Amino acid sequence: MSSEAGTHSHLFHRDDYGKKMGMWLFLFTEVLLFGGLFIVYAVYRFKNHDAFHEGSAELNMVVGAINTVILLTSSLTVALSITAVQLGNRKKAIDLIMITIALAFAFLVNKYFEWYGKYEHGLFPGMEHFQQLSKGESQFFHLYFFMTGLHAIHVIVGGIFLLVIALGIKKGTVNQGNYIYLENAGLYWHLVDVIWIYLFPLFYLII
């Protein structure tokens, strides 16, 4: 009895479960955001099947596959950093998060060259060549730029989030006994990965 009373007399009440639930609720709104776009994609694709086929033939499957491997690996390094913090290995945790951020950067560099290539071929909304595309192909590329662009913004935000957590581990505010913020940053990062898991086949593979 007395030992139980002891656990109640902490100065601060920490609610890790509440924080985690809050993160999940936020992730659900992200599912709504991207889910709506996937539904638009599904309808346009259904109505313009051939144009979407030709559109995805324009995209470089190898670059898409490389970026898939990069994001999957970055998800692994975040998961490993949580294990490292749980085991009390601070340096390893920070290193793993920094590798994750480097991978996020590599992803964005790939994305930049990919978009730039499309831009040089006049395949950017508003350009002269773009306006000559069929309606279906135009819809495909609008969705491609919007969805991969929105995803890239999420990669940037996730990278910043992780950098803040890495600093927290360095300062000791995120530690073996209190790592909920790392878990939440990880949850966000994995969601970004999951969205790409669907974007890759739907845009890059001619299916």
Added chain:
Amino acid sequence: MSEEHSTHVVSYKFNILVWLDLLIFTLVTIEVAQFDLLALTVVVALIVASIKTFLVGSYFMHLKFENKFLQRTVLGVGLLFIAVLIVLFSDYLF
């Protein structure tokens, strides 16, 4: 006490095994896409993507070690989205 949260530690090795599975499934998606199975190709791609999502959710996002309430809530949101897709396509296909 009730405020305890999951302290399940997923080992380094197990995380790496999950990652290897994810890479294999990525290879499967790419290989399957080379065959023209008509409408089935996109269905296979989405099923493989969902298996990958299940792996990321269960192990990387630690859902397998969370309490039942959170697990069911996440499952519920996933099923809701699938239901929306089914209702939408029941409208377009017929």
